[in-house]
Amino acid sequence: MKRSVAASLIGLAALYAAAVAAEEVTSLRGHAVTDDADDALNKPTLAVPGGFGVAWEEQPPMIPHPIDNYSIDLRQNGCLKCHSPATFETAKAPKYTDTHRVDRDGNQLDGLAPRRYFCTQCHASQAGAMPLVENVFGER
Numbered sequence: 001m002k003r004s005v006a007a008s009l010i011g012l013a014a015l016y017a018a019a020v021a022a023e024e025v026t027s028l029r030g031h032a033v034t035d036d037a038d039d040a041l042n043k044p045t046l047a048v049p050g051g052f053g054v055a056w057e058e059q060p061p062m063i064p065h066p067i068d069n070y071s072i073d074l075r076q077n078g079c080l081k082c083h084s085p086a087t088f089e090t091a092k093a094p095k096y097t098d099t100h101r102v103d104r105d106g107n108q109l110d111g112l113a114p115r116r117y118f119c120t121q122c123h124a125s126q127a128g129a130m131p132l133v134e135n136v137f138g139e140r
């Protein structure tokens, strides 16, 4: 009994998968998503002289310089070469603020909090890509 229920469930799943595959799904660029879509565009990040304004208080500021040569992984964080308390003066870069040293329980740590380690999780760089859809954020 159990076996046949499982078998018919698998059958149903296969039918459903076939129905989904037959449907035409396209990306915003108009490619079929299922087969020969282009590889992800890998454009170099840009310098934006003067930087960006922030759209709301406490927005992580956007990155106004290229970051292609700075990696963030288990062993190293390229951003800290210029933005850490130990390096910012020599680099003439803004230091990450005290909020970057607060752990999830609200304790102020001596160094960077682990949850702030992956800088690009919050700080976005710019690439010379055309917007796929109009951005009307803040205009409503």
Ligand code: HEC
Pocket: 051, 052, 060, 061, 062, 063, 064, 065, 067, 070, 078, 079, 080, 081, 082, 083, 091, 092, 093, 094, 119, 120, 123
């Ligand atoms: C070689 C030094 C250097 C490195 C490495 C570096 N930055 Fe910067 N960063 C700067 C300087 C200098 C500025 C000030 C604006 C400018 O001159 O472009 C800046 C500005 C910024 C700002 C804007 C701050 C604000 O208040 O508007 C952010 C965010 C930022 N960097 C994030 C990063 C992240 C994330 C990384 C790593 C992926 C990184 N930076 C790596 C030097 C550096």
Ligand code: HEC
Pocket: 058, 059, 060, 061, 077, 079, 080, 083, 094, 095, 096, 097, 098, 099, 100, 112, 115, 116, 117, 118, 119, 120, 121, 122, 123
């Ligand atoms: C969880 C999100 C998050 C992560 C991860 C994060 N930041 Fe930030 N960052 C913010 C926010 C929000 C602000 C603006 C408000 C503030 O200072 O707390 C900010 C502000 C900054 C500024 C501007 C300082 C100034 O004086 O204007 C710099 C520089 C910066 N971050 C660098 C970094 C670097 C370098 C890393 C990685 C080591 C990093 N941030 C990781 C959210 C983040």
